[in-house]
Amino acid sequence: MKSLIVANWKMNPKTYKEAKKLFDETKRLTGLLKGVSVVVCPPAVFLRSLAIGQRAGRISFGAQNVHFEAQGSYTGEISVAQVKDAKAAYAIIGHAERRAMGETNYDVRKKVDAALVGGLTPIMCIGEKERGHGAEHFELAREQLRVGLSEDAGKRLSKIIIAYEPVWAIGATKAMEPRQMHEMAIFIRKTLVERFGEAGHSIKILYGGSVDGKNAGDMLRNGDVTGLLVGRVSVDSQAFSELLRACAEA
Numbered sequence: 001m002k003s004l005i006v007a008n009w010k011m012n013p014k015t016y017k018e019a020k021k022l023f024d025e026t027k028r029l030t031g032l033l034k035g036v037s038v039v040v041c042p043p044a045v046f047l048r049s050l051a052i053g054q055r056a057g058r059i060s061f062g063a064q065n066v067h068f069e070a071q072g073s074y075t076g077e078i079s080v081a082q083v084k085d086a087k088a089a090y091a092i093i094g095h096a097e098r099r100a101m102g103e104t105n106y107d108v109r110k111k112v113d114a115a116l117v118g119g120l121t122p123i124m125c126i127g128e129k130e131r132g133h134g135a136e137h138f139e140l141a142r143e144q145l146r147v148g149l150s151e152d153a154g155k156r157l158s159k160i161i162i163a164y165e166p167v168w169a170i171g172a173t174k175a176m177e178p179r180q181m182h183e184m185a186i187f188i189r190k191t192l193v194e195r196f197g198e199a200g201h202s203i204k205i206l207y208g209g210s211v212d213g214k215n216a217g218d219m220l221r222n223g224d225v226t227g228l229l230v231g232r233v234s235v236d237s238q239a240f241s242e243l244l245r246a247c248a249e250a
């Protein structure tokens with residue numbers, strides 16, 4: 001099965017020239033490898049210029065955030081309609097780095113709903129800050145799913161992607177073990193099936209947190225995930241090329 005690789009460039013690179021170079025290289029690699037689809041999520045100011053003229057194919061675009069209101073006096077924010085107009089099809093919502101700046105589960109819920117209504121595929125991020133020995137991380141994931149997904153969203157699960165990104169594994173030196181991801185994937189599905197019925201079984205789940213060319217294949221084979229959400233490695237063409245190759249072989 002084809003893996004979905006989401007490249008979250010975060011606040012990188014510095015210039016459009018660099019962004020274009022990185023994108024061209026990402027596109028070239030994606031074209032060479034059959035088993036992967038890539039969603040590039042650049043800073044919003046680069047989105048339209050990168051996306052314009054691209055034919056629909058195995059590379060598509062996403063925003064790193066959207067606002068839940070359709071328009072109005074929200075200085076610094078970007079609407080779903082604007083993101084769509086800039087040719088993106090996805091939006092990362094509730095990333096840990098935005099939650100750390102104050103975004104709540106209730107904001108996430110409104111954003112997921114707005115994305116669905118506006119025709120974007122939400123990539124809803126969940127994950128605990130720390131991992132203890134108990135089952136707190138499951139409880140936290142359940143709560144993030146409970147509040148983050150409305151009843152309306154529950155009717156459209158096939159249009160939603162859940163990205164499990166434990167905060168302790170983001171920007172770290174080591175990714176989570178595939179076995180732990182597998183457990184969490186089962187938990188996410190079970191939680192959604194209990195609340196929304198059978199559609200929960202087929203929810204798409206990504207893993208994110210220190211993914212690279214060395215651990216990506218194992219995670220795709222054994223982590224029970226549809227794909228990966230990649231930070232640092234996605235803005236380094238050489239490292240991203242190794243990662244994409246590993247994913248294509250997995």
Ligand code: 13P
Nearest residue numbers: 008170171209210231232
């Ligand atoms: P890193 O891949 O740099 O750990 O970042 C993960 C992430 O936050 C992707 O959204």
